[in-house]
Amino acid sequence: xxxxxxxxxxxxxxxxxxxxxxxxxxxxxxxxxxxxxxxxxxxxxxxxxxxxxxxxxxxxxxxxxxxxxxxxxxxxxxxxxxxxxxxxxxxxxxxxxxxxxxxxxxxxxxxxxxxxxx
Numbered sequence: 001x002x003x004x005x006x007x008x009x010x011x012x013x014x015x016x017x018x019x020x021x022x023x024x025x026x027x028x029x030x031x032x033x034x035x036x037x038x039x040x041x042x043x044x045x046x047x048x049x050x051x052x053x054x055x056x057x058x059x060x061x062x063x064x065x066x067x068x069x070x071x072x073x074x075x076x077x078x079x080x081x082x083x084x085x086x087x088x089x090x091x092x093x094x095x096x097x098x099x100x101x102x103x104x105x106x107x108x109x110x111x112x113x114x115x116x117x118x
Contacts, residue, residue, distance in 0.1 A: 006042055006057045010023075010025065010057050013057075013114065018090070019088065023045050023046075025042065027041040031075065042057045044076070050080075051077075051080055052087065053090060056090075056092075057091070059093065061095065063100070066103065069091065070107065070109075073087050090109065090110040092113075094116055
């Protein structure tokens with residue numbers, strides 16, 4: 001997905017004001033010495049010095065986003081010394097199959113569909 005499309009989806013989510021705070025785009029997760037590189041959340045919302053939400057943007061909802069969000073929350077909560085349950089997870093997309101939405105909801109992840117003209 002082109003960066004422009006990702007940012008467009010993220011701004012549409014933020015404009016809905018479901019989560020408010022300071023937003024950081026393309027948050028790098030820096031894990032030294034483990035051989036994992038290139039971990040980057042599409043957007044992270046902070047209130048004060050605490051992470052309150054992580055958002056991934058996908059043109060079409062897929063299961064890759066499920067693993068990304070769960071993994072990012074666990075890693076960031078450990079790195080930041082936070083309870084992972086205090087960090088809300090969302091995926092914003094243009095298209096989502098209802099069966100996949102149900103899977104995300106089972107894991108407590110909000111799926112927000114936006115229109116291309118929103």
